[in-house]
Amino acid sequence: MTGHPVVFASGNEAIAEGALAAGARFYAGYPITPSSEIAEAAARRMPEVGGVYIQMEDELSSMAAIIGASAAGKKAFTATSGPGFSLMQENLGMAVMGEIPCVVVNVQRSGPSTGMATKPAQGDVMQARWGTHGDHGMIALAPSSVQDCYDLTIRAFSLAEKYRTPVVLLADAAIAKLRERAVFRAPSPGEIVERAMPTCQPEEFRPFAVDPEERAITPLPPFGGDYVLRITGSMHDERGGQNASPAIADKMIRHLTDKLEKNRADIVQIREYALEDAEYALFSFGCSARASRAAVKTARARGKRVGLLELTTLWPFPDDEVRSLLSRVKGAAVVEMNLGQVEREARRLNDFGVPVLGVHRVDGMLITPADILSCTEEAFS
Amino acid sequence: MSMLNFMDYLSAHKLPTIWCPGCGNGIVLKAILNAFADLGLDRRKTVAVSGIGCWGWADDYIDVNAFHGTHGRALAFATGIKLANPELTVIVLMGDGDGATIGGNHLIHAARRNVDLTAVVVNNFNYGMTGGQYSGTTPAGSRTSTSPLGHAEDPFDLCALTAAAGAPYVARGSIRDGTAMRRLIRNGLSRRGFSFIEALSVCPTHFGRRNDTRTPFEMYQRLGDMTLPLETSASLSEEERRGKLLLGTFADKAPDDWTTRYKQAVRKGERS
Numbered sequence: 001m002t003g004h005p006v007v008f009a010s011g012n013e014a015i016a017e018g019a020l021a022a023g024a025r026f027y028a029g030y031p032i033t034p035s036s037e038i039a040e041a042a043a044r045r046m047p048e049v050g051g052v053y054i055q056m057e058d059e060l061s062s063m064a065a066i067i068g069a070s071a072a073g074k075k076a077f078t079a080t081s082g083p084g085f086s087l088m089q090e091n092l093g094m095a096v097m098g099e100i101p102c103v104v105v106n107v108q109r110s111g112p113s114t115g116m117a118t119k120p121a122q123g124d125v126m127q128a129r130w131g132t133h134g135d136h137g138m139i140a141l142a143p144s145s146v147q148d149c150y151d152l153t154i155r156a157f158s159l160a161e162k163y164r165t166p167v168v169l170l171a172d173a174a175i176a177k178l179r180e181r182a183v184f185r186a187p188s189p190g191e192i193v194e195r196a197m198p199t200c201q202p203e204e205f206r207p208f209a210v211d212p213e214e215r216a217i218t219p220l221p222p223f224g225g226d227y228v229l230r231i232t233g234s235m236h237d238e239r240g241g242q243n244a245s246p247a248i249a250d251k252m253i254r255h256l257t258d259k260l261e262k263n264r265a266d267i268v269q270i271r272e273y274a275l276e277d278a279e280y281a282l283f284s285f286g287c288s289a290r291a292s293r294a295a296v297k298t299a300r301a302r303g304k305r306v307g308l309l310e311l312t313t314l315w316p317f318p319d320d321e322v323r324s325l326l327s328r329v330k331g332a333a334v335v336e337m338n339l340g341q342v343e344r345e346a347r348r349l350n351d352f353g354v355p356v357l358g359v360h361r362v363d364g365m366l367i368t369p370a371d372i373l374s375c376t377e378e379a380f381s
Numbered sequence: 382m383s384m385l386n387f388m389d390y391l392s393a394h395k396l397p398t399i400w401c402p403g404c405g406n407g408i409v410l411k412a413i414l415n416a417f418a419d420l421g422l423d424r425r426k427t428v429a430v431s432g433i434g435c436w437g438w439a440d441d442y443i444d445v446n447a448f449h450g451t452h453g454r455a456l457a458f459a460t461g462i463k464l465a466n467p468e469l470t471v472i473v474l475m476g477d478g479d480g481a482t483i484g485g486n487h488l489i490h491a492a493r494r495n496v497d498l499t500a501v502v503v504n505n506f507n508y509g510m511t512g513g514q515y516s517g518t519t520p521a522g523s524r525t526s527t528s529p530l531g532h533a534e535d536p537f538d539l540c541a542l543t544a545a546a547g548a549p550y551v552a553r554g555s556i557r558d559g560t561a562m563r564r565l566i567r568n569g570l571s572r573r574g575f576s577f578i579e580a581l582s583v584c585p586t587h588f589g590r591r592n593d594t595r596t597p598f599e600m601y602q603r604l605g606d607m608t609l610p611l612e613t614s615a616s617l618s619e620e621e622r623r624g625k626l627l628l629g630t631f632a633d634k635a636p637d638d639w640t641t642r643y644k645q646a647v648r649k650g651e652r653s
Contacts, residue, residue, distance in 0.1 A: 028460075028461060047643075047646075047647040047650065052465070052643065054460070054464060056457065056460075056490075057487060057490040060453075060454060060457065061486075064457030064458045064461065065457050065458070066461060067461060068430075068460065068461025068463075068465065069462065069464060070461075070465075071448060071462060071465075072428075072462045072466040073466060076461070076465070091450075091451055091454065093451075094450055094451050222466070223428050224426055224468060228425055228445065228446050229446050230440075230449075232447070232449035233451055240447075242438075242441060242449070
């Protein structure tokens with residue numbers, strides 16, 4: 001980005017610029033509403049920074065191409081929406097199993113199937129977590145502003161590199177299409193994680209070595225250097241050789257979950273609004289968090305002690321933060337444009353018998369502050 | 382020609398292979414390793430990308446970088462690898478089910494797009510690994526585990542398909558002639574752009590058993606009966622060529638590959 005870093009931009013533009021700022025130098029994708037501006041920005045900007053843009057024949061191959069590019073050493077990403085995200089699920093699992101960093105942007109729209117292509121929704125929360133088959137961990141981040149689109153995309157790349165994992169940026173059509181002020185700042189030192197290289201002799205290197213405590217993630221040298229590498233979507237041993245012995249399978253599958261779950265404290269980020277003295281809590285994320293913030297302000301003006309916990313990290317789920325808040329409030333409501341996907345998680349953590357309410361819309365219309373206030377009026381008094 | 386031989390690229394400690402007695406995969410594997418040796422490829426700068434299926438295990442026996450991806454998507458992974466680092470030599474190993482059936486869309490787009498990859502599709506006319514079901518190249522009338530009464534569909538002619546889609550190098554060999562196969566694969570690796578080599582093979586275990594060619598010997602004979610050299614086919618009548626697969630080189634052009642053209646477009650854009 002040239003010129004002044006303070007911009008008036010859309011979420012989609014901010015995602016593309018955030019990716020470039022994070023060092024992304026490869027984009028493969030397939031056009032789909034409401035994410036196409038990310039592809040268009042990547043097509044325009046990648047050549048300017050010496051990167052590559054390619055439009056593939058579908059989302060299956062787009063996901064495959066970014067995985068291949070990452071294995072060859074480039075920070076790589078793709079962007080899509082519901083139908084395309086569904087098509088990416090198998091190869092998302094390939095990135096999990098091969099432990100290949102990459103970033104997948106899903107600008108959520110209303111589903112299922114073609115649904116309402118131009119209408120926002122937040123119905124892919126569980127798909128982001130469990131969409132690919134088999135046990136695994138997953139990181140998903142949810143931006144609620146254009147600034148978030150920029151900042152969380154940078155964070156998505158750094159988490160992907162640090163933990164050798166795909167990261168899903170779970171945006172939504174409202175935030176992606178929204179235009180507002182943002183600062184396309186230069187990333188601070190230490191914010192950008194570059195791929196680490198092994199220090200051992202090539203013949204000793206074990207690209208899939210597991211630290212039982214999950215404190216250290218084995219580096220992934222790119223194809224083409226001194227380390228000859230085997231990457232496979234099949235069950236494999238620490239050298240990447242196909243191996244389906246029970247002991248190895250057990251260790252590897254637990255590792256794919258634990259490497260993220262055991263580092264929850266490093267990965268999870270939340271935002272708290274007016275929670276210090278709150279008697280009632282809202283939980284929300286993405287576009288719905290914006291309406292929730294406005295609802296908190298209005299409720300406070302009316303003398304109700306309502307606060308908001310915004311989940312900027314959806315996966316791994318902020319278990320500790322949500323449980324802790326539930327333990328100290330009289331009532332809670334989860335505000336989301338689906339029929340209760342995060343609400344279900346909140347209920348899982350509700351060991352305290354606190355009434356938990358869902359504020360939902362799935363009609364393609366945004367949840368308004370008035371919706372939240374009227375839905376919670378009775379419960380929060 | 383280099384001083385290397387196929388053993389320099391073979392992961393000999395993995396032998397014996399998982400493949401059935403009489404399978405043609407070993408012949409294609411040796412042709413590939415010989416082609417690597419002929420060109421003196423640096424194993425650190427070479428990537429074998431494979432899909433899923435019997436032939437998808439081939440990368441396990443090749444001592445270069447390997448990427449063993451999902452079923453049907455090998456060309457898409459390979460595209461990302463090659464575009465991210467054009468210095469790599471990327472060979473893509475697929476079967477007829479993997480590369481030409483579930484992955485058919487990627488195959489025609491790879492041919493059109495002309496990324497510098499060499500695809501070797503081993504065509505044994507059925508899905509071997511999953512138990513002998515029909516694929517996009519199963520000949521009409523053949524019996525497979527999912528066409529027990531005879532297959533009702535016509536197969537793809539993969540060389541005609543990829544040539545029509547624009548692949549600059551297209552050739553077909555058979556496991557009856559490993560030396561010719563080695564030459565075709567070497568050619569493919571030497572050409573800049575997308576090279577497609579179909580290796581006709583046999584599956585005595587599944588296809589042969591159900592089609593009265595139970596032994597490898599009978600299968601190899603039938604493969605001979607099914608094929609004709611491209612050079613001699615011109616003098617034959619249409620009747621004599623009917624149902625035969627031609628062996629030879631169907632395209633050998635040298636258009637600029639994807640990376641060259643992308644860079645040209647970028648340079649042109651910068652000037653304007």
